[in-house]
Amino acid sequence: MSDLLERLRSRGWRLTSQRRVVAEVLDGDHVHLTADEVHARAAERLPEISRATVYNTLGELVTLGEVLEVATDGRAKRYDPNAHQPHQHLVCSACGTIRDVRPTGDPLAALPAAERFGFDVATAEVTYRGLCPDCA
Amino acid sequence: MSDLLERLRSRGWRLTSQRRVVAEVLDGDHVHLTADEVHARAAERLPEISRATVYNTLGELVTLGEVLEVATDGRAKRYDPNAHQPHQHLVCSACGTIRDVRPTGDPLAALPAAERFGFDVATAEVTYRGLCPDCA
DNA sequence: TTAGTTGCAAAGGCTTTGCACGCGC
DNA sequence: GCGCGTGCAAAGCCTTTGCAACTAA
Numbered sequence: 374m375s376d377l378l379e380r381l382r383s384r385g386w387r388l389t390s391q392r393r394v395v396a397e398v399l400d401g402d403h404v405h406l407t408a409d410e411v412h413a414r415a416a417e418r419l420p421e422i423s424r425a426t427v428y429n430t431l432g433e434l435v436t437l438g439e440v441l442e443v444a445t446d447g448r449a450k451r452y453d454p455n456a457h458q459p460h461q462h463l464v465c466s467a468c469g470t471i472r473d474v475r476p477t478g479d480p481l482a483a484l485p486a487a488e489r490f491g492f493d494v495a496t497a498e499v500t501y502r503g504l505c506p507d508c509a
Numbered sequence: 510m511s512d513l514l515e516r517l518r519s520r521g522w523r524l525t526s527q528r529r530v531v532a533e534v535l536d537g538d539h540v541h542l543t544a545d546e547v548h549a550r551a552a553e554r555l556p557e558i559s560r561a562t563v564y565n566t567l568g569e570l571v572t573l574g575e576v577l578e579v580a581t582d583g584r585a586k587r588y589d590p591n592a593h594q595p596h597q598h599l600v601c602s603a604c605g606t607i608r609d610v611r612p613t614g615d616p617l618a619a620l621p622a623a624e625r626f627g628f629d630v631a632t633a634e635v636t637y638r639g640l641c642p643d644c645a
Numbered sequence: 646t647t648a649g650t651t652g653c654a655a656a657g658g659c660t661t662t663g664c665a666c667g668c669g670c
Numbered sequence: 671g672c673g674c675g676t677g678c679a680a681a682g683c684c685t686t687t688g689c690a691a692c693t694a695a
Binding site: 387389391421422424425426429 | 648649650651653
Protein backbone atom coordinates (compact mmCIF):
# COMPACT_ATOMS: atom_id res chain seq x y z
CA MET A 374 0.00 0.00 0.00
CA SER A 375 2.90 2.36 0.48
CA ASP A 376 3.79 1.82 -3.16
CA LEU A 377 1.73 4.89 -3.81
CA LEU A 378 3.47 7.06 -1.22
CA GLU A 379 6.87 5.93 -2.41
CA ARG A 380 6.06 6.64 -6.01
CA LEU A 381 4.85 10.07 -5.07
CA ARG A 382 7.92 10.87 -3.00
CA SER A 383 10.25 9.74 -5.76
CA ARG A 384 8.48 12.12 -8.05
CA GLY A 385 9.40 14.96 -5.78
CA TRP A 386 6.01 15.24 -4.14
CA ARG A 387 6.19 17.25 -0.97
CA LEU A 388 4.88 14.87 1.65
CA THR A 389 2.63 16.55 4.19
CA SER A 390 0.45 14.81 6.72
CA GLN A 391 -2.67 15.91 4.83
CA ARG A 392 -1.46 14.41 1.58
CA ARG A 393 -0.37 11.23 3.29
CA VAL A 394 -3.80 10.78 4.85
CA VAL A 395 -5.61 11.40 1.56
CA ALA A 396 -3.35 8.92 -0.22
CA GLU A 397 -3.95 6.36 2.54
CA VAL A 398 -7.70 6.75 2.35
CA LEU A 399 -7.65 6.12 -1.38
CA ASP A 400 -5.20 3.28 -1.11
CA GLY A 401 -7.39 1.36 1.32
CA ASP A 402 -9.69 -0.43 -1.05
CA HIS A 403 -11.20 -0.20 -4.47
CA VAL A 404 -14.02 2.09 -3.59
CA HIS A 405 -15.17 5.04 -5.61
CA LEU A 406 -15.42 7.92 -3.19
CA THR A 407 -16.62 11.46 -3.73
CA ALA A 408 -14.34 14.30 -2.68
CA ASP A 409 -16.55 14.85 0.32
CA GLU A 410 -16.34 11.21 1.36
CA VAL A 411 -12.58 11.33 1.03
CA HIS A 412 -12.62 14.40 3.22
CA ALA A 413 -14.79 12.68 5.81
CA ARG A 414 -12.54 9.62 6.00
CA ALA A 415 -9.41 11.73 6.04
CA ALA A 416 -10.86 13.83 8.84
CA GLU A 417 -11.23 10.73 11.00
CA ARG A 418 -7.48 10.55 11.11
CA LEU A 419 -6.61 14.22 10.82
CA PRO A 420 -9.57 16.23 12.13
CA GLU A 421 -8.51 19.66 10.89
CA ILE A 422 -7.94 18.78 7.27
CA SER A 423 -9.83 21.17 5.03
CA ARG A 424 -11.99 20.43 2.05
CA ALA A 425 -9.88 22.72 -0.12
CA THR A 426 -6.79 20.65 0.60
CA VAL A 427 -8.61 17.45 -0.22
CA TYR A 428 -9.72 18.93 -3.53
CA ASN A 429 -6.20 20.16 -4.27
CA THR A 430 -4.66 16.83 -3.42
CA LEU A 431 -7.17 14.82 -5.42
CA GLY A 432 -6.60 17.09 -8.40
CA GLU A 433 -2.88 16.49 -8.18
CA LEU A 434 -3.25 12.75 -7.88
CA VAL A 435 -5.41 12.82 -10.99
CA THR A 436 -2.84 14.93 -12.85
CA LEU A 437 -0.11 12.53 -11.80
CA GLY A 438 -2.17 9.65 -13.13
CA GLU A 439 -2.39 7.91 -9.77
CA VAL A 440 -6.14 8.32 -9.43
CA LEU A 441 -8.95 8.40 -11.98
CA GLU A 442 -11.78 10.88 -11.98
CA VAL A 443 -15.11 9.21 -12.66
CA ALA A 444 -18.33 11.05 -13.50
CA THR A 445 -20.94 8.31 -13.30
CA ASP A 446 -23.85 10.63 -12.78
CA GLY A 447 -24.49 14.34 -12.84
CA ARG A 448 -23.67 14.72 -9.19
CA ALA A 449 -20.30 14.81 -7.49
CA LYS A 450 -17.28 13.29 -9.21
CA ARG A 451 -15.85 10.13 -7.76
CA TYR A 452 -12.20 9.19 -7.42
CA ASP A 453 -10.93 5.76 -8.39
CA PRO A 454 -7.57 4.64 -7.01
CA ASN A 455 -7.44 1.64 -9.35
CA ALA A 456 -5.52 3.53 -12.02
CA HIS A 457 -2.89 0.95 -12.83
CA GLN A 458 -5.14 -1.72 -14.22
CA PRO A 459 -7.29 -0.85 -17.22
CA HIS A 460 -10.90 -1.42 -16.27
CA GLN A 461 -14.41 -0.18 -16.85
CA HIS A 462 -17.34 0.51 -14.55
CA LEU A 463 -20.59 -1.26 -13.85
CA VAL A 464 -23.07 1.05 -12.14
CA CYS A 465 -26.36 0.15 -10.46
CA SER A 466 -29.13 2.32 -11.91
CA ALA A 467 -30.99 2.22 -8.61
CA CYS A 468 -28.51 2.61 -5.77
CA GLY A 469 -25.46 3.92 -7.59
CA THR A 470 -23.08 1.20 -6.46
CA ILE A 471 -20.01 0.93 -8.69
CA ARG A 472 -17.99 -2.17 -9.51
CA ASP A 473 -14.81 -2.39 -11.52
CA VAL A 474 -15.11 -4.81 -14.44
CA ARG A 475 -12.85 -5.98 -17.25
CA PRO A 476 -14.56 -6.52 -20.59
CA THR A 477 -13.00 -8.78 -23.21
CA GLY A 478 -11.03 -7.15 -25.98
CA ASP A 479 -10.07 -3.51 -26.32
CA PRO A 480 -13.05 -1.14 -26.58
CA LEU A 481 -10.91 1.13 -28.78
CA ALA A 482 -10.74 -1.55 -31.44
CA ALA A 483 -14.49 -1.30 -31.94
CA LEU A 484 -14.20 2.18 -33.44
CA PRO A 485 -13.24 1.88 -37.11
CA ALA A 486 -11.17 4.57 -38.80
CA ALA A 487 -14.20 5.73 -40.77
CA GLU A 488 -15.90 6.61 -37.48
CA ARG A 489 -12.97 8.56 -36.06
CA PHE A 490 -13.46 11.72 -38.12
CA GLY A 491 -9.78 12.57 -38.07
CA PHE A 492 -9.57 12.44 -34.28
CA ASP A 493 -6.45 11.00 -32.70
CA VAL A 494 -8.40 8.70 -30.40
CA ALA A 495 -6.53 7.82 -27.22
CA THR A 496 -8.90 6.17 -24.76
CA ALA A 497 -12.31 4.57 -24.44
CA GLU A 498 -14.32 4.64 -21.22
CA VAL A 499 -17.22 2.25 -20.88
CA THR A 500 -19.98 2.55 -18.32
CA TYR A 501 -22.30 -0.43 -18.04
CA ARG A 502 -25.60 0.25 -16.32
CA GLY A 503 -28.11 -2.12 -14.82
CA LEU A 504 -29.63 -3.32 -11.57
CA CYS A 505 -27.42 -4.88 -8.95
CA PRO A 506 -28.55 -8.09 -7.20
CA ASP A 507 -29.77 -6.19 -4.15
CA CYS A 508 -31.94 -3.81 -6.17
CA ALA A 509 -33.31 -6.30 -8.71
CA MET B 510 -38.90 17.60 -37.14
CA SER B 511 -42.39 17.83 -35.72
CA ASP B 512 -42.24 14.11 -35.07
CA LEU B 513 -41.05 15.03 -31.64
CA LEU B 514 -43.84 17.50 -30.92
CA GLU B 515 -46.44 15.08 -32.18
CA ARG B 516 -45.09 12.25 -30.09
CA LEU B 517 -45.15 14.48 -27.06
CA ARG B 518 -48.68 15.68 -27.67
CA SER B 519 -49.96 12.15 -28.14
CA ARG B 520 -48.46 11.30 -24.79
CA GLY B 521 -50.63 13.93 -23.20
CA TRP B 522 -47.90 16.53 -22.92
CA ARG B 523 -49.33 19.92 -22.22
CA LEU B 524 -48.03 22.00 -25.09
CA THR B 525 -46.93 25.46 -24.04
CA SER B 526 -44.95 27.88 -26.14
CA GLN B 527 -41.92 27.41 -23.88
CA ARG B 528 -41.95 23.65 -24.28
CA ARG B 529 -42.42 23.94 -28.00
CA VAL B 530 -39.44 26.25 -28.33
CA VAL B 531 -37.20 23.99 -26.25
CA ALA B 532 -38.22 20.97 -28.31
CA GLU B 533 -37.56 22.89 -31.51
CA VAL B 534 -34.11 23.96 -30.38
CA LEU B 535 -33.18 20.37 -29.61
CA ASP B 536 -34.73 19.06 -32.77
CA GLY B 537 -32.69 21.37 -34.96
CA ASP B 538 -29.48 19.44 -35.32
CA HIS B 539 -27.37 16.85 -33.63
CA VAL B 540 -25.58 19.16 -31.30
CA HIS B 541 -24.88 18.53 -27.66
CA LEU B 542 -26.01 21.64 -25.86
CA THR B 543 -25.77 22.54 -22.20
CA ALA B 544 -28.91 23.62 -20.42
CA ASP B 545 -27.67 27.18 -20.57
CA GLU B 546 -27.08 26.99 -24.31
CA VAL B 547 -30.56 25.59 -24.81
CA HIS B 548 -31.86 28.49 -22.76
CA ALA B 549 -29.91 30.99 -24.87
CA ARG B 550 -31.20 29.58 -28.15
CA ALA B 551 -34.73 29.30 -26.83
CA ALA B 552 -34.58 32.91 -25.66
CA GLU B 553 -33.82 34.06 -29.20
CA ARG B 554 -37.31 32.98 -30.13
CA LEU B 555 -39.07 33.53 -26.84
CA PRO B 556 -37.18 36.20 -24.89
CA GLU B 557 -38.85 35.76 -21.52
CA ILE B 558 -38.32 32.04 -21.13
CA SER B 559 -36.74 31.29 -17.78
CA ARG B 560 -33.87 29.00 -16.98
CA ALA B 561 -36.02 27.09 -14.50
CA THR B 562 -38.48 26.21 -17.24
CA VAL B 563 -35.69 25.06 -19.51
CA TYR B 564 -34.35 22.82 -16.76
CA ASN B 565 -37.82 21.46 -16.03
CA THR B 566 -38.51 20.78 -19.67
CA LEU B 567 -35.16 19.14 -20.31
CA GLY B 568 -35.69 16.93 -17.29
CA GLU B 569 -39.03 15.83 -18.61
CA LEU B 570 -37.70 15.11 -22.07
CA VAL B 571 -35.02 12.95 -20.48
CA THR B 572 -37.61 11.11 -18.38
CA LEU B 573 -39.71 10.54 -21.48
CA GLY B 574 -36.69 9.11 -23.24
CA GLU B 575 -36.73 11.73 -25.99
CA VAL B 576 -33.43 13.27 -25.02
CA LEU B 577 -30.26 11.83 -23.51
CA GLU B 578 -28.32 13.39 -20.70
CA VAL B 579 -24.59 13.29 -21.32
CA ALA B 580 -21.96 14.03 -18.68
CA THR B 581 -18.77 14.18 -20.70
CA ASP B 582 -16.79 16.17 -18.19
CA GLY B 583 -17.24 17.42 -14.67
CA ARG B 584 -18.86 20.58 -15.91
CA ALA B 585 -22.39 21.18 -17.09
CA LYS B 586 -24.44 18.27 -18.42
CA ARG B 587 -25.21 18.23 -22.12
CA TYR B 588 -28.44 17.18 -23.78
CA ASP B 589 -28.44 14.93 -26.81
CA PRO B 590 -31.57 14.83 -28.98
CA ASN B 591 -30.31 11.82 -30.91
CA ALA B 592 -32.05 9.35 -28.62
CA HIS B 593 -33.58 7.09 -31.23
CA GLN B 594 -30.40 5.78 -32.76
CA PRO B 595 -27.99 3.91 -30.52
CA HIS B 596 -24.65 5.70 -30.66
CA GLN B 597 -21.62 6.59 -28.61
CA HIS B 598 -19.61 9.76 -28.15
CA LEU B 599 -16.20 10.89 -29.33
CA VAL B 600 -14.96 13.83 -27.27
CA CYS B 601 -12.01 16.13 -27.96
CA SER B 602 -9.77 16.24 -24.89
CA ALA B 603 -8.74 19.79 -25.71
CA CYS B 604 -11.77 21.74 -26.87
CA GLY B 605 -14.61 19.50 -25.69
CA THR B 606 -16.25 19.07 -29.09
CA ILE B 607 -18.52 16.02 -29.23
CA ARG B 608 -19.29 13.80 -32.20
CA ASP B 609 -21.75 10.97 -32.39
CA VAL B 610 -20.12 7.73 -33.53
CA ARG B 611 -21.25 4.16 -34.11
CA PRO B 612 -18.76 1.49 -33.09
CA THR B 613 -18.96 -1.99 -34.62
CA GLY B 614 -20.69 -4.67 -32.59
CA ASP B 615 -22.60 -4.29 -29.37
CA PRO B 616 -20.50 -2.97 -26.48
CA LEU B 617 -22.69 -5.01 -24.12
CA ALA B 618 -21.46 -8.24 -25.68
CA ALA B 619 -17.92 -7.49 -24.47
CA LEU B 620 -18.92 -8.01 -20.84
CA PRO B 621 -18.95 -11.73 -20.06
CA ALA B 622 -21.33 -13.16 -17.48
CA ALA B 623 -18.45 -13.74 -15.09
CA GLU B 624 -17.82 -10.00 -15.03
CA ARG B 625 -21.44 -9.04 -14.36
CA PHE B 626 -21.51 -9.91 -10.67
CA GLY B 627 -25.19 -10.74 -10.73
CA PHE B 628 -26.15 -7.38 -12.20
CA ASP B 629 -28.96 -7.24 -14.72
CA VAL B 630 -26.95 -5.18 -17.19
CA ALA B 631 -29.10 -3.08 -19.49
CA THR B 632 -26.93 -0.55 -21.32
CA ALA B 633 -23.35 0.33 -22.15
CA GLU B 634 -22.19 3.88 -22.75
CA VAL B 635 -18.86 4.40 -24.43
CA THR B 636 -16.92 7.67 -24.45
CA TYR B 637 -13.95 7.81 -26.76
CA ARG B 638 -11.46 10.57 -26.03
CA GLY B 639 -8.74 12.07 -28.17
CA LEU B 640 -7.68 15.17 -30.06
CA CYS B 641 -9.83 16.48 -32.85
CA PRO B 642 -8.23 17.54 -36.16
CA ASP B 643 -8.33 21.22 -35.19
CA CYS B 644 -6.58 20.69 -31.85
CA ALA B 645 -4.00 18.11 -32.98
C1' DT C 646 15.69 29.51 4.32
C1' DT C 647 12.16 29.40 1.09
C1' DA C 648 9.14 27.73 -2.14
C1' DG C 649 5.33 25.06 -1.89
C1' DT C 650 1.15 23.79 1.04
C1' DT C 651 -2.60 24.66 4.19
C1' DG C 652 -6.91 26.58 6.18
C1' DC C 653 -10.44 29.70 6.13
C1' DA C 654 -13.96 32.02 4.09
C1' DA C 655 -15.85 33.81 0.20
C1' DA C 656 -17.05 33.41 -4.50
C1' DG C 657 -18.30 30.76 -8.47
C1' DG C 658 -20.87 27.64 -11.74
C1' DC C 659 -24.67 24.76 -12.37
C1' DT C 660 -29.12 23.20 -10.84
C1' DT C 661 -33.26 22.89 -7.96
C1' DT C 662 -37.01 24.77 -5.22
C1' DG C 663 -41.02 27.69 -3.24
C1' DC C 664 -44.60 30.32 -4.25
C1' DA C 665 -47.81 33.37 -6.66
C1' DC C 666 -49.41 34.28 -11.25
C1' DG C 667 -50.77 32.67 -15.82
C1' DC C 668 -52.47 29.74 -19.43
C1' DG C 669 -53.64 25.17 -22.11
C1' DC C 670 -57.05 22.01 -22.01
C1' DG D 671 -62.59 26.86 -14.36
C1' DC D 672 -59.16 23.59 -13.01
C1' DG D 673 -54.81 22.12 -12.64
C1' DC D 674 -50.52 22.10 -14.43
C1' DG D 675 -46.77 25.11 -16.10
C1' DT D 676 -44.17 29.36 -15.63
C1' DG D 677 -41.20 33.05 -13.83
C1' DC D 678 -38.67 35.04 -10.34
C1' DA D 679 -35.57 34.94 -6.80
C1' DA D 680 -33.42 32.49 -3.40
C1' DA D 681 -31.20 28.53 -1.84
C1' DG D 682 -28.46 24.35 -2.69
C1' DC D 683 -24.65 21.47 -3.91
C1' DC D 684 -20.11 20.84 -5.49
C1' DT D 685 -15.88 23.02 -6.47
C1' DT D 686 -12.42 26.67 -6.92
C1' DT D 687 -9.89 30.73 -5.39
C1' DG D 688 -7.41 34.59 -2.64
C1' DC D 689 -4.54 35.28 0.85
C1' DA D 690 -2.03 35.06 5.21
C1' DA D 691 0.11 31.62 8.15
C1' DC D 692 2.76 27.52 8.13
C1' DT D 693 6.18 23.78 7.20
C1' DA D 694 8.87 20.03 4.58
C1' DA D 695 13.05 19.76 2.50
